[in-house]
Amino acid sequence: MAERKPRVTDWRLVVQSRLDRVRADLAALGPSDPVDPEGDVWRRTAEAQAAVVEAMLSDREPWWRMVPSWWSGWYIERAWRALHEAEVATISAERGFLGRLPGLQARVAQYLDEDDPRRRALEALRPGEFTPAVERAIVVDALRAAYDNSDFAHAGSRALRNKLIAASLVLFVINTVLGVVGIVKPGIIPLCVDPKENALPTVCPGGTAKASGVDVWLVQVLGAFGAVLAAVVLLLRRRPSLSPYVMIGYQALIKIMLGAALAVVGILALGAGVTSGLIGIPSAAALLLWAVIFGYAQQIGTRLLDKYTDEVLDQARPLPDADGPRVAPR
Structure with missing residues (x-):
């Protein structure tokens, strides 16, 4: 039987490219240093975590899962979690890992607050100030804290995506039930x-003076x-997403389902005389x-949802701005 090829998706491409960097860095480490046995432990950890990432990228789960x-x-x-741990372990395995200090500081600054003690310790670190074991511990703690925040942000994005899907399904069921009821018993809605009061004839959506299905x-x-x-307006103003969870489609689905429901409610309000004389x-x-x-008009309510979604995604994809290293504060 022919071997099944792994699926190709956006997040897999990003993870694969970073995994390739990890493997290249591991290959560049050279032979083990007997003076630094801890570095060899970190090398084995990086290789193990890289193998986990490779399995996640290439595995094809059964259809029922x-x-x-x-x-x-x-x-x-x-x-992502295994990739982050592999990156931390690869950096820790290098004998001259403090040569990466500027890049490490910039990466940590994306996810940790300015007053976070781990970020402050990393920014205050100077090569040769402490023993290699202490320097490595400072780097590992700061990087792990930054990556943990990133991973938690990914989980938050997924939770929001699932809520949007659930709400869309509920609205879809409600709209479908209303439509079926309207066909079975025209005029019940x-x-x-x-x-x-305006001496105008009775008007129904179907173009007749009597309710139809x-x-x-x-x-x-x-x-x-x-x-x-x-939704088109939302799409035009939305910047490209760097998060593994893309929300734009689910936000648009919520708008469409809610727009259909609010249209029924709005026409009911007109028929009830809420706007009489106006x-x-x-x-x-x-x-x-x-x-x-x-x-x-559903845009009035869903703008709050759009704003909240932007805040959640900014946690998962912090981007630099003029006032600091991140768009969204933690």
């Missing part, structure tokens, strides 16, 4: 508007269309236009 592993983030987070679906589709417009609905086209507007 794909959804649980995707939901739990097992392969992504196991690979009253979406027709009867503005008697397509009314709910029409309102939901037009509301979803309005939400798609908001808004006249002369035709079905005007009613459907309001469905689009109500669908787009």
Whole structure:
């Protein structure tokens, strides 16, 4: 039987490139130093963790485990954690690891606060100030703390992704039930508007003066269309994601599902006379236009969700700015 090739995804490409660097650094270490037995221990640790990363990249789980592993983030987070430990061990195995001090300080500054004692100790470290064992301990503690924050941020991103998926499924079920009820019993969800005070005729989404089975679906589709417009705006202003979990699709799905639901609620409000004397609905086209507007209006609420998602992703992908080394404070 032909060997199954590993899947190619964005996070695998990034992890693979960094794993290649680890293996190149290990190959450049040369023979073991009998004067520094601790370095040999770190070398073996790095090789073991690199093997774990390789297994995570090349393994193909059975089909019945794909959804649980995707939901739990097992392969992504196991690979990243093992890669981080391999990088720490590789640096610690080098005899002249303090030659990497500027890069180590910059990496740690991305994830640790300025007042974190481990970051301060690393930034104050000067070659030759302590014994190699103490210098190595300072570097390892700071790097592990930085990588732990990164790994915890990845877990937070996954938790948010799963919440978005769950909320989208709930909204999908609600919208589907409303649509089916509208077909089975037209008019049970009253979406027709009867503005008697404006001497206008009764208007229904289907274009008739009587409720029909397509009314709910029409309102939901037009509301979803309005939400798609908001999702396009979100897509245009969103910068490329450096996180292993990409949220833009799930955010758009929430907007679409919520837009369809809010369109139904908005048209119900018009039919209930909430806007009596303020808004006249002369035709079905005007009613459907309001469905689009109500669908787009979900942006008012989901902007808070978008802001929170940006904050969560910034924890997993800190980027430099003018005022400091990170976008989002910890």
